[in-house]
Amino acid sequence: MTATAAEAEELVSRLLGGDRRALARALTFVENGDPVGRQALSLLYPKTGRAQIAGITGGSGTGKSTLTGQLAKEYRRRGRSVGVVAVDPSSPFSHGALLGDRIRMQELTADRDVFVRSMATRGELGGLAATTGDVAAVLDAAGKQVVLIETVGAGQDEVEVASAADTTVVVLTPGGGDGVQAMKAGIMEIADVLVINKADLAGVDALAAQLTAITPRDTHVPVIRTVATRNEGTAELADAIDAHRQRLESSGERERVALDRARRQVLAQARLQLLAGLLDSESGRARLDQLVKAVAARELDPYTAAQRLLDSAGGEPASTT
Amino acid sequence: MTNERPTRVLIAKPGLDGHERGAKIVARALRDAGMEVIYTGIRQTPEMIAEAALQEDVDVVGLSILSGAHAELFPRVVAALKERGVVPEEVLFFAGGIIPDEDIPALKELGFREIFRPGASTRDIVEYVRQWAAERASGGEATGKP
Ligand SMILES: Nc1nc2c(ncn2[C@@H]2O[C@H](COP(=O)(O)OP(=O)(O)OP(=O)(O)O)[C@@H](O)[C@H]2O)c(=O)[nH]1
Numbered sequence: 001m002t003a004t005a006a007e008a009e010e011l012v013s014r015l016l017g018g019d020r021r022a023l024a025r026a027l028t029f030v031e032n033g034d035p036v037g038r039q040a041l042s043l044l045y046p047k048t049g050r051a052q053i054a055g056i057t058g059g060s061g062t063g064k065s066t067l068t069g070q071l072a073k074e075y076r077r078r079g080r081s082v083g084v085v086a087v088d089p090s091s092p093f094s095h096g097a098l099l100g101d102r103i104r105m106q107e108l109t110a111d112r113d114v115f116v117r118s119m120a121t122r123g124e125l126g127g128l129a130a131t132t133g134d135v136a137a138v139l140d141a142a143g144k145q146v147v148l149i150e151t152v153g154a155g156q157d158e159v160e161v162a163s164a165a166d167t168t169v170v171v172l173t174p175g176g177g178d179g180v181q182a183m184k185a186g187i188m189e190i191a192d193v194l195v196i197n198k199a200d201l202a203g204v205d206a207l208a209a210q211l212t213a214i215t216p217r218d219t220h221v222p223v224i225r226t227v228a229t230r231n232e233g234t235a236e237l238a239d240a241i242d243a244h245r246q247r248l249e250s251s252g253e254r255e256r257v258a259l260d261r262a263r264r265q266v267l268a269q270a271r272l273q274l275l276a277g278l279l280d281s282e283s284g285r286a287r288l289d290q291l292v293k294a295v296a297a298r299e300l301d302p303y304t305a306a307q308r309l310l311d312s313a314g315g316e317p318a319s320t321t
Numbered sequence: 322m323t324n325e326r327p328t329r330v331l332i333a334k335p336g337l338d339g340h341e342r343g344a345k346i347v348a349r350a351l352r353d354a355g356m357e358v359i360y361t362g363i364r365q366t367p368e369m370i371a372e373a374a375l376q377e378d379v380d381v382v383g384l385s386i387l388s389g390a391h392a393e394l395f396p397r398v399v400a401a402l403k404e405r406g407v408v409p410e411e412v413l414f415f416a417g418g419i420i421p422d423e424d425i426p427a428l429k430e431l432g433f434r435e436i437f438r439p440g441a442s443t444r445d446i447v448e449y450v451r452q453w454a455a456e457r458a459s460g461g462e463a464t465g466k467p
């Protein structure tokens with residue numbers, strides 16, 4: 001057995017034994033794309049699929065963290081253990097990130113059956129959705145019965161992240177032209193549940209009317225009003241999330257969704273591994289630079305360049321360490 | 322890309338004083354230096370801080386305090402961290418705030434590797450953390466896992 005496999009095995013057995021430091025460490029390995037993380041994930045995978053995963057997405061400052069914290073407490077009241085993954089953007093300049101979602105989830109830290117993990121969006125290879133899904137899977141394998149994933153719903157990446165969930169909750173607020181914004185960003189299409197948070201502010205009815213007008217009548221997308229700061233509407237939201245999942249189960253749609261998701265995961269991983277295989281070596285990166293220059297200089301078109309990049313892969317084994 | 326993983330830092334404010342400007346400035350400076358900074362806000366109990374450090378699997382824990390309650394609070398924070406397996410042999414503990422000279426030895430004894438007083442600039446702090454992370458990274462490669 002390799003050292004990596006041994007380390008992964010030891011980590012996984014501690015994790016499954018309830019060691020929370022091992023869980024935290026496993027999440028780090030997975031997030032970093034470390035070989036130990038990959039091995040750990042493959043050992044844990046058979047134990048996944050039991051958690052109910054909900055994505056909480058919406059514009060910045062709409063109250064997602066506050067709501068996620070309240071929702072976690074609501075599920076705890078219902079006797080279910082909870083994992084939270086809170087994703088915030090990395091700075092494109094420094095690659096650093098300020099992860100502040102825990103500020104709104106303070107009360108959760110006293111509860112051993114809640115595990116909160118902050119994550120930065122990091123890389124540019126479109127791996128965020130995959131990583132978030134893997135992080136959720138580890139929490140799932142660790143026995144968390146509900147996993148809540150908070151993301152800022154601003155771009156395609158976040159839309160994809162939401163697709164790792166059984167149920168996607170889109171959070172809007174009154175007054176900010178949020179409804180229109182959300183439609184433009186294409187996040188209305190992914191909403192299984194709509195939330196109007198900050199329902200204590202003016203403009204709630206107007207937003208609700210707007211939402212009713214744009215959601216097709218034959219879909220069951222409920223609109224829930226919440227005041228997260230006062231814990232109002234949280235129980236209704238938890239009910240709506242559970243009802244959606246129930247509907248998926250009873251209509252048999254959950255199977256289709258699971259297949260869809262698995263297909264996306266396999267393809268995303270294949271894409272990532274292919275790219276990693278191409279670019280992990282010095283010579284691979286040099287080859288890319290060379291092709292990029294040629295495309296920028298209009299000596300080569302992007303399609304041919306991509307083809308040549310792929311062709312050049314055969315010469316060299318992809319590094320796995 | 323995978324080997325250059327960002328240093329993860331927890332910046333926490335134990336105690337009851339509500340002055341978080343200093344802590345926020347440090348958190349932002351570390352972010353701007355390319356680190357991932359988990360900021361948990363004010364009025365953190367030792368257990369909250371230790372729990373956050375555990376769950377977030379941070380490389381660095383920085384505590385900020387102005388109230389003068391460090392002598393009472395810091396040992397409790399360190400105890401709560403150690404109880405969870407977050408130990409100064411693996412994780413860098415540092416502190417910043419109004420801390421008199423005579424208290425420094427006791428804090429170092431507790432496991433705080435560096436104490437930044439109000440005279441220190443954020444640049445000093447960033448440089449210190451960066452240096453520590455770089456040394457650990459190269460040390461880790463040279464000697465393998467401990
Ligand atoms: N009035 C009002 N304010 C709220 C409500 N929910 C949250 N807030 C406030 O809105 C602000 C942002 O809340 P967060 O929970 O941090 O929002 P978020 O969407 O997670 O923010 P980002 O993660 O930064 O995008 C905070 O000041 C909250 O106190 C609400 O129902 N009503």
Ligand SMILES: [Mg+2]
Pocket residue numbers: 064065066100101150
């Ligand atoms: Mg948030």
